[in-house]
Ligand SMILES: Cc1ncc(C[n+]2csc(CCOP(=O)(O)OP(=O)(O)O)c2C)c(N)n1
């Protein structure tokens with residue numbers, strides 16, 4: 451299957467208030483084509499909400515419910531249970547809608563983490579999408595648990611002092627039926643993962659890397675280029691897992707097996723204004739080497755983790 455063969459269904463209408471080059475809109479278009487018309491989405495405060503417009507003129511074509519951060523797990527889990535009850539009582543017929551969350555990294559890694567963890571452990575029946583733009587973007591670019599080390603944000607004005615946490619792995623360790631990471635630069639890999647998740651019952655987590663031209667400060671036309679470089683440098687890893695078992699995918703697998711050399715890190719970081727202070731620093735080479743070391747270490751760690759449970 452090729453991208454041109456995907457459904458013509460659109461989850462977003464023209465005229466959204468999102469920035470030009472917004473990765474969230476690109477991601478939602480692809481996942482919509484995989485999830486189809488029979489789906490209900492929950493959104494926590496984020497760019498995806500700030501740009502959706504006001505009722506009755508919102509840009510989404512799926513039923514979209516705005517919920518608070520802490521309740522993302524409980525809301526989607528509760529909706530899935532309520533649907534089950536309606537089917538049991540004979541009040542609904544036909545195929546059960548897919549319930550999904552569309553939540554940022556701030557909502558997933560930080561503010562909604564506790565509720566999400568509880569929901570994953572209960573194995574509630576929905577897909578949680580984390581669209582990870584590595585910052586609290588809609589509120590003006592504050593740091594999150596997904597912001598990389600040395601990146602400038604308004605709350606890390608000299609560069610973030612620590613790196614990001616491995617949130618998808620934390621979700622995998624809840625041992626749910628499905629966890630995956632994906633990239634906008636590999637849309638058919640993303641599509642395949644969403645379609646796979648759609649046909650599984652229970653808690654599913656898919657995290658999509660979302661280079662954000664506004665917060666990261668690179669040209670708006672380069673969203674996909676930055677997405678691809680993130681994967682090719684090893685800064686973003688592609689993998690999927692079921693019940694704790696983990697498999698590396700695509701370029702990430704080639705990097706881990708040494709079949710492919712990582713792309714030069716500077717090609718990825720230099721065009722991003724959020725690293726401008728690091729590139730001006732006399733310690734630039736030391737910092738770049740440290741990031742490279744951490745990328746390599748993470749890849750080795752994930753490759754090792756993949757071998758542990760087969
Ligand atoms: C409990 C709570 N804390 C803080 C806020 C303010 N707030 C709104 S959106 C947001 C950041 C969201 O970041 P993320 O989930 O990464 O989405 P993005 O803006 O990057 O799309 C914050 C802190 C809020 N609405 N509710």
Ligand SMILES: [Mg+2]
Pocket residue numbers: 554555556581582583584585586587594
């Ligand atoms: Mg964010």
